[in-house]
Amino acid sequence: MKFFIDTANLEQIKEAQDLGVLDGVTTNPSLMAKEGIKGQENILNHYVTICNLVDGDVSAEVIATDFKGIIEEGEKLASLHKQIVVKVPMIKEGIKAIKYFSSKGIKTNCTLVFSPGQALLAAKAGATYVSPFLGRLDDASTDGLELIEKIRIIYDNYGYQTQILAASIRHTMHIVKCAEIGADVATCPLSAITGLLKHPLTDIGLATFLADYKKVNG
Ligand code: E4P
Numbered sequence: 001m002k003f004f005i006d007t008a009n010l011e012q013i014k015e016a017q018d019l020g021v022l023d024g025v026t027t028n029p030s031l032m033a034k035e036g037i038k039g040q041e042n043i044l045n046h047y048v049t050i051c052n053l054v055d056g057d058v059s060a061e062v063i064a065t066d067f068k069g070i071i072e073e074g075e076k077l078a079s080l081h082k083q084i085v086v087k088v089p090m091i092k093e094g095i096k097a098i099k100y101f102s103s104k105g106i107k108t109n110c111t112l113v114f115s116p117g118q119a120l121l122a123a124k125a126g127a128t129y130v131s132p133f134l135g136r137l138d139d140a141s142t143d144g145l146e147l148i149e150k151i152r153i154i155y156d157n158y159g160y161q162t163q164i165l166a167a168s169i170r171h172t173m174h175i176v177k178c179a180e181i182g183a184d185v186a187t188c189p190l191s192a193i194t195g196l197l198k199h200p201l202t203d204i205g206l207a208t209f210l211a212d213y214k215k216v217n218g
Pocket of ligand 1: 006111134169
């Protein structure tokens, strides 16, 4: 399973990259706003900076919601850097745009997916990635992981190449469960990635090994 980091924060992206396990980055307008990135030029420059920090795909979301606007914005984003993936919302105009981008060889990430039917449409339109938001479903008392399972079954039934990018991940168990289900990618906050390192028995075991070494070697 690929690990993407879900942030526009450069320090966190660098930290995940330094860990050596990062495969890409996802952003959204809220994450960009959180970092205080505003104005068209600054936003585009920020995407390029992120692309230059990592090796893999970097999702950059369109703001337009009409077909023509999504195409114009998406083509501009895609021309910024070969690692850019155009992130398009799961709406009617978005699906048409994904089909268009797919025919032009432009990578897409269909975002704001909350049902198996939406994921099926995204795959049929030729999306490179589909982003089911599991944490937001959990927040609304609905099992987000069940959605990932259903999408996996549907895609495997028909051999769809669209990659399941589990999004809105909140904690380490979401990551582990997504790996068990067979999600292709998990996009996570840094805290969830580094959280995978932790186990008290590892800390206790290491302390014992070091103490035993010291007893004999001084
Ligand atoms: C990523 O592609 C999504 O935009 C993101 O994971 C949403 O996460 P949130 O529900 O924590 O805002």
